Amino acid sequence: xxxxxxxxxxxxxxxxxxxxxxxxxxxxxxxxxxxxxxxxxxxxxxxxxxxxxxxxxxxxxxxxxxxxxxxxxxxxxxxxxxxxxxxxxxxxxxxxxxxxxxxxxxxxxxxxxxxxxxxxxxxxxxxxxxxxxxxxxxxxxxxxxxxxxxxxxxxxxxxxxxxxxxxxxxxxxxxxxxxxxxxxxxxxxxxxxxxxxxxxxxxxxxxxxxxxxxxx
Amino acid sequence: xxxxxxxxxxxxxxxxxxxxxxxxxxxxxxxxxxxxxxxxxxxxxxxxxxxxxxxxxxxxxxxxxxxxxxxxxxxxxxxxxxxxxxxxxxxxxxxxxxxxxxxxxxxxxxxxxxxxxxxxxxxxxxxxxxxxxxxxxxxxxxxxxxxxxxxxxxxxxxxxxxxxxxxxxxxxxxxxxxxxxxxxxxxxxxxxxxxxxxxxxxxxxxxxxxxxxxxxxxxxxxxxxxxxxxxxxxxxxxxxxxxxxxxxxxxxxxxxxxxxxxxxxxxxxxxxxxxxxxxxxxxxxxxxxxxxxxxxxxxxxxxxxxxxxxxxxxxxxxxxxxxxxxxxxxxxxxxxxxxxxxxxxxxxxxxxxxxxxxxxxxxxxxxxxxxxxxxxxxxxxxxxxxxxxxxxxxxxxxxxxxxxxxxxxxxxxxxxxxxxxxxxxxxxxxxxxxxxxxxxxxxxxxxxxxxxxxxxxx
Numbered sequence: 001x002x003x004x005x006x007x008x009x010x011x012x013x014x015x016x017x018x019x020x021x022x023x024x025x026x027x028x029x030x031x032x033x034x035x036x037x038x039x040x041x042x043x044x045x046x047x048x049x050x051x052x053x054x055x056x057x058x059x060x061x062x063x064x065x066x067x068x069x070x071x072x073x074x075x076x077x078x079x080x081x082x083x084x085x086x087x088x089x090x091x092x093x094x095x096x097x098x099x100x101x102x103x104x105x106x107x108x109x110x111x112x113x114x115x116x117x118x119x120x121x122x123x124x125x126x127x128x129x130x131x132x133x134x135x136x137x138x139x140x141x142x143x144x145x146x147x148x149x150x151x152x153x154x155x156x157x158x159x160x161x162x163x164x165x166x167x168x169x170x171x172x173x174x175x176x177x178x179x180x181x182x183x184x185x186x187x188x189x190x191x192x193x194x195x196x197x198x199x200x201x202x203x204x205x206x207x208x209x210x211x212x213x214x215x216x
Numbered sequence: 217x218x219x220x221x222x223x224x225x226x227x228x229x230x231x232x233x234x235x236x237x238x239x240x241x242x243x244x245x246x247x248x249x250x251x252x253x254x255x256x257x258x259x260x261x262x263x264x265x266x267x268x269x270x271x272x273x274x275x276x277x278x279x280x281x282x283x284x285x286x287x288x289x290x291x292x293x294x295x296x297x298x299x300x301x302x303x304x305x306x307x308x309x310x311x312x313x314x315x316x317x318x319x320x321x322x323x324x325x326x327x328x329x330x331x332x333x334x335x336x337x338x339x340x341x342x343x344x345x346x347x348x349x350x351x352x353x354x355x356x357x358x359x360x361x362x363x364x365x366x367x368x369x370x371x372x373x374x375x376x377x378x379x380x381x382x383x384x385x386x387x388x389x390x391x392x393x394x395x396x397x398x399x400x401x402x403x404x405x406x407x408x409x410x411x412x413x414x415x416x417x418x419x420x421x422x423x424x425x426x427x428x429x430x431x432x433x434x435x436x437x438x439x440x441x442x443x444x445x446x447x448x449x450x451x452x453x454x455x456x457x458x459x460x461x462x463x464x465x466x467x468x469x470x471x472x473x474x475x476x477x478x479x480x481x482x483x484x485x486x487x488x489x490x491x492x493x494x495x496x497x498x499x500x501x502x503x504x505x506x507x508x509x510x511x512x513x514x515x516x517x518x519x520x521x522x523x524x525x526x527x528x529x530x531x532x533x534x535x536x537x538x539x540x541x542x543x544x545x546x547x548x549x550x551x552x553x554x555x556x557x558x559x560x561x562x563x564x565x566x567x568x569x570x571x572x573x574x575x576x577x578x579x580x581x582x583x584x585x586x587x588x589x590x591x592x593x594x595x596x597x598x599x600x601x602x603x604x605x606x607x608x609x610x611x612x613x614x615x616x617x618x619x620x621x622x623x624x625x626x627x628x629x630x631x632x633x634x635x636x637x638x639x640x641x642x643x644x645x646x647x648x649x650x651x652x653x654x655x656x657x658x659x660x661x662x663x664x665x666x667x668x669x670x671x672x673x674x
Contacts, residue, residue, distance in 0.1 A: 004412070004425045013430065028368075035371050162373025 036158060046152035047117045051103050053153070059184055060148030066140050066182050073140075077129040081116065084108045119153050120144070127216045136203050137175045138167075139186055148184035164214070171205045172196030178203075232519075234329045235667050236511035244512075244664045248657050249414055251507055260506060265650040271643020278636040279354060287357060289633045296616045296628040301355035303608040304638055306463055307491070308348035308645075309389065310484075310604060312396070313456055314492025315341025319399060320452035323445070329520055331663045332512040336503065336652070337496050338400040343648040344495070345393045347641045352385070354637065381465035388462035392455050399448045405431050406441065406662045460488040467611060473554035474615030477542060483535025490528035490574075491604035493521050497597035499649070501590055503658060512659055519587045525600065526581040532607075533575045550620055562627065563614050566606055573603025 038044050058064050067073060072080035084107040091101055107114045122128050134140075141147060145156020157163055167174045175196050180186040189195060199205070239247075282289060292299040315337040322330040353362045365386045367375050376383045409431035412424035431437060464484035467475040497518065504513040543555040558567045577599050580586045587593065618625045652658070 004421045010430070032369055158371070160371040160373075162371050165373040 036160070041155075041158040041160070043155050043158050046150070046154040047119050049117055049152065050114055051101065052151075053116075054151045055147045055153055056149055056151045066184075073130045074134055075131050077127075077131065079130045084114060120155050120159060122159055126214050128214065134181055135178075136205050137178050137181060137199055139176050139181045139183065141184055141186065142167075142174050142176070146184075165209060168207060168209050168213075171207060172200045175199045175203065175205060232514050232516040234331065234514060234516050235664070235671060236514060237671065239511070239664075239668050239671075241665045241668050244668055245410060245414075245661050247509075248512075248659050248661045248664065249411055251653070252411060252655060252657055253414055253416070253420070261650065261654060265647065265654075268643050268646035268650055271640055272647045273643075274636055275640020275643055278633050278640055282354060282633065282637075283359065287355065289631060291628055291630045291634055293626065293628075295619065295624050295626045296613055298355075298612050298616060299628055300630055300634040300638055301351045302466075303605065303612050304641060305348050305351035305355075306484075306608045306612075307605045308344045308351070308641065309392075309463055310460060310488035310491045311495045311601075312341040312344035312348065312392070312492065313460060313485070313488035314496045315339070315344075316392075316396060316399075316452050316456045317489055317492065318496070319403070320449040321456060323449045324453060328667070329517055331667055332509075332514075332659045333496060333500060333517055333521075334663075335400075335403065335660045336499065336649075336658045337492075338396065338403065339649065339652045339656075339658075340495060340499060341396045341492075342393070342400055343645050343652075344492075345389065345396060346648065347645050349389060349393065350641065350644070381462060381469045384462045385466060388455075388459045392459045395448065395452050395455055399445070399452055402441070402444050402448060403660060404656065405429060406433065407657045407660060409433065410661050411657065456489075457485055460484045467615075472615050472619055473543075473548075473550040474558070474611065477539055479535055479538050479542070483532060483539075486528045486531035486535065487604060487607060490525060490532055491601060493525045493528065494597040494600035494604070497521050497525070497593060498601060501594045501597070503653065505590075507653075507658070509659065512664065515588060518590065518593055522581050522587045522593055522596075525597075526578060529574065529578045529581075529600070536571070536575070553618070554615060557618050558610060558614050561614065561618065563610070563617070567610050567614065570603055570606040570610055573599045573606060577603075 034040055058069075059066065069082035069086055070079040071082070072078060084104060087104050088108050091104060095101055103114060106112075133143075143157055145154075147153070147156075172193060173196060176186055176188070177195075177199065290299055290301070292301075315334075318330050318337045319334045319341075322334070353359045356362060364370075365376060365383065376386075405428055408424050408428040412421055412428050415421045415424055461481040461484065464480035468477055468480040470476060500513055500517070500521075504510050540555050543551040546552075558564070578596060580592070581596065586596075613628050617628055
């Protein structure tokens with residue numbers, strides 16, 4: 001009886017056994033790596049906007065306080081997007097003829113909001129409240145990154161659940177004194193853990209990790 | 217290998233033999249492998265396969281509709297959130313247990329009569345686990361996220377709830393499926409090599425050749441085979457007990473009256489073996505008839521299986537009794553009510569049918585005459601299958617429909633989608649079984665050869 005298989009099959013069969021395990025592990029790793037990559041999450045991708053608004057210029061160089069535009073950040077879940085009127089408080093006086101600002105003036109003239117492209121979005125099944133975070137000593141830049149250096153705004157963090165939990169589980173790593181919450185230049189001191197532990201106690205920060213904290 | 221070492225049990229002096237006399241090593245191989253390699257078309261096979269496949273397509277239809285619309289198409293609602301899906305899951309997973317018991321425990325106990333039924337009992341286990349595994353996934357609101365059940369590095373930064381028996385279930389069932397598959401496949405390898413060597417067409421030679429993994433039947437191969445199968449048997453043995461124990465925790469860890477009892481694990485395991493043997497019997501009787509395997513699957517096998525059924529059935533009956541007694545003895549209003557409600561509530565017909573099917577009718581197996589009658593055994597096996605399904609219905613539905621608060625009582629009526637999914641899962645099971653019968657040896661050829669050799673030595 002002739003052989004059914006060529007003798008190279010020995011090698012192929014052995015390779016395929018080890019190969020299958022290798023491919024399975026590799027495929028799992030690729031999926032995992034992709035799920036956190038900028039390709040999927042858009043982190044660090046500056047988004048085009050109808051008007052190329054620069055936080056770097058306004059918040060960084062001019063030093064306008066975050067709350068000048070994001071007015072409701074201390075009192076409501078939503079930090080608030082400024083109406084065109086807010087822009088026009090200054091831009092009715094300066095750069096009044098700048099071509100770049102024409103959409104702003106048009107919006108003011110026609111009483112039609114500028115439709116900004118959203119940069120940071122949470123899914124609808126997540127309850128999130130800006131005011132409580134701000135009130136407990138979590139700075140703007142902790143989540144929004146180096147906003148004072150962003151010519152066009154990008155998301156600095158994935159907003160994935162593991163990222164949320166990172167802070168909810170260990171708030172002492174991220175909390176800062178309340179007076180620095182709106183500082184765009186604050187840097188964590190070298191004794192952050194020590195200071196953090198103290199602030200956690202002082203601000204009565206609870207490590208809320210129940211499902212229902214966010215998924216109400 | 218020393219095949220004798222696996223089958224050292226001495227035969228009892230009386231009773232029918234495990235193999236009818238007059239067979240040689242060659243004729244045994246011929247007879248079993250001809251089912252697979254024979255050129256003769258079998259109309260019966262095509263007919264049975266067509267019916268099963270039609271049922272499978274119905275399952276596909278029901279599942280597609282389920283995925284499109286959601287679990288609302290089923291009869292479940294609060295308070296009965298666990299309907300047919302969980303009943304069917306427990307039923308199927310229980311059926312699988314006989315295969316593992318036969319192949320693992322009876323192998324370790326050197327029960328030689330298991331030889332001719334272990335292969336298809338193992339196959340049955342595998343197919344039953346496949347059916348069972350389907351249901352918890354279908355039952356999820358978002359089945360496409362079923363992989364969330366497994367602990368893997370994820371973007372949510374969480375693990376599954378390891379304190380929940382539902383998560384233990386995932387591990388119990390997936391381990392069970394893996395070990396059963398390995399056990400079955402390892403056991404098949406020498407036979408696949410036989411089929412490879414006997415196959416005439418190139419395609420069959422290649423396919424069976426790949427599956428046989430280069431088996432040449434050398435002494436080294438046999439030695440490794442024996443070590444592997446003993447190891448797997450050792451691994452599978454605790455699974456016979458653990459899988460259904462964990463399944464029973466799904467219920468007993470909850471506080472629902474009728475679920476919250478410590479007797480659940482042993483009585484679930486006994487019930488699983490009971491239903492498993494009933495299913496093996498249900499399958500063995502037609503297969504031996506249709507493929508003329510009466511010489512291999514003898515009356516001795518049927519009688520032994522009947523005895524196992526009788527024994528496990530009695531354990532189950534004891535379980536029912538103790539459950540009811542403890543409800544009375546606990547003096548707990550809700551426990552007592554739960555059991556009175558079983559007997560006198562709106563679903564009393566299910567409860568009393570269960571007692572009839574699982575306890576009363578199988579008592580006829582005490583009679584040697586009944587055990588010697590193939591049609592009677594077949595009917596009783598089917599009745600036990602139905603009874604075991606009813607048992608899960610009683611546990612799941614009756615316990616849930618009236619718990620502590622009368623204001624939250626409700627009724628459960630299965631919809632046609634529930635029935636279609638149940639019937640469809642049988643279609644899946646039977647389709648796999650028909651394919652198995654057609655393409656793989658239903659009886660272990662090489663183990664039968666060793667039986668023949670032992671007969672000759674006598």
